[in-house]
Amino acid sequence: GIWNDSICGPETNFVEMVCRPSSTRYSVERSAPLRVRALSRRCTRSSSDSRVLLSILLASSRASVCPPPPAVPSMYRPPAAGCSRDCQACAARCGQPPLIIAVDQEGGPVARLKAPHFTEFTGNPAMRDEDDARAFARTTALELSTAGINMDMAPVMDVAPDDHSGIMADRVFGEAPGLVGSLGRAVIRALQDGGVAATAKHFPGHGDTDKDSHHTLPVINHSKERLNSTELFPFKYLVDHDLMAVMTAHLNIPALDSTPQLASSLSPPIINGLLKKEMDFKGLIITDALEMK
Numbered sequence: 001g002i003w004n005d006s007i008c009g010p011e012t013n014f015v016e017m018v019c020r021p022s023s024t025r026y027s028v029e030r031s032a033p034l035r036v037r038a039l040s041r042r043c044t045r046s047s048s049d050s051r052v053l054l055s056i057l058l059a060s061s062r063a064s065v066c067p068p069p070p071a072v073p074s075m076y077r078p079p080a081a082g083c084s085r086d087c088q089a090c091a092a093r094c095g096q097p098p099l100i101i102a103v104d105q106e107g108g109p110v111a112r113l114k115a116p117h118f119t120e121f122t123g124n125p126a127m128r129d130e131d132d133a134r135a136f137a138r139t140t141a142l143e144l145s146t147a148g149i150n151m152d153m154a155p156v157m158d159v160a161p162d163d164h165s166g167i168m169a170d171r172v173f174g175e176a177p178g179l180v181g182s183l184g185r186a187v188i189r190a191l192q193d194g195g196v197a198a199t200a201k202h203f204p205g206h207g208d209t210d211k212d213s214h215h216t217l218p219v220i221n222h223s224k225e226r227l228n229s230t231e232l233f234p235f236k237y238l239v240d241h242d243l244m245a246v247m248t249a250h251l252n253i254p255a256l257d258s259t260p261q262l263a264s265s266l267s268p269p270i271i272n273g274l275l276k277k278e279m280d281f282k283g284l285i286i287t288d289a290l291e292m293k
Contacts, residue, residue, distance in 0.1 A: 084148020141194025205231025
């Protein structure tokens with residue numbers, strides 16, 4: 001088909017896609033509770049189905065899912081599942097590969113999809129062992145896959161400082177690299193066994209800084225030996241355990257790339273040299289949010 005890409009604003013109040021019995025278009029119903037970013041694509045295919053709104057939904061930091069208004073036919077409930085199903089069907093009709101529909105659902109403070117429709121967990125620091133990690137991931141995989149979401153931007157594989165301080169303190173498994181690796185492996189296996197791709201983040205390690213990369217470029221001044229034994233250890237461990245995706249962090253790490261003020265997410269020595277060649281990672285590599293400073 002003929003594709004026309006357009007961005008529908010940085011945070012569109014877009015709740016659901018509703019298929020109307022129309023020969024010209026699929027229409028969009030709007031309501032405030034679900035805040036998402038939508039990438040709209042128009043596909044020209046046939047006179048009976050000439051315009052399809054293809055929305056790839058990326059949940060924003062204030063996203064939640066609520067039931068559709070009563071006027072919406074029950075066949076479109078739940079909204080997230082209906083949107084996902086319609087998007088995948090549109091891609092298939094237009095000869096495109098299946099879509100990756102992703103969300104940040106770590107548990108704890110970073111969980112874009114909330115109760116009552118999704119289980120809320122206390123977060124990674126509260127996990128005591130691999131059984132806890134598997135329980136979280138199995139439930140999350142079931143709920144996300146039911147909603148048509150096939151990728152989770154989790155787990156966080158950053159290692160906290162010994163005093164468990166730092167900007168990531170309420171999102172990490174702990175300060176022991178081996179523990180972080182084993183709990184992360186349990187989460188990844190359970191998510192992926194449930195049909196949801198897992199994403200290890202934030203490579204090469206965002207744990208030991210009190211600076212927030214949403215607002216500044218943190219500098220990690222550890223030696224390469226320290227990075228290999230601590231920050232990089234969980235990622236190296238997971239590469240050997242069928243990890244599907246890695247998210248890179250926006251950090252400046254002189255021991256890995258001496259270029260001043262260059263973020264690790266844009267560093268050829270870190271991405272190509274370390275992650276892809278030295279660590280032999282063959283999966284998907286994505287960056288942290290691009291609007292971060």
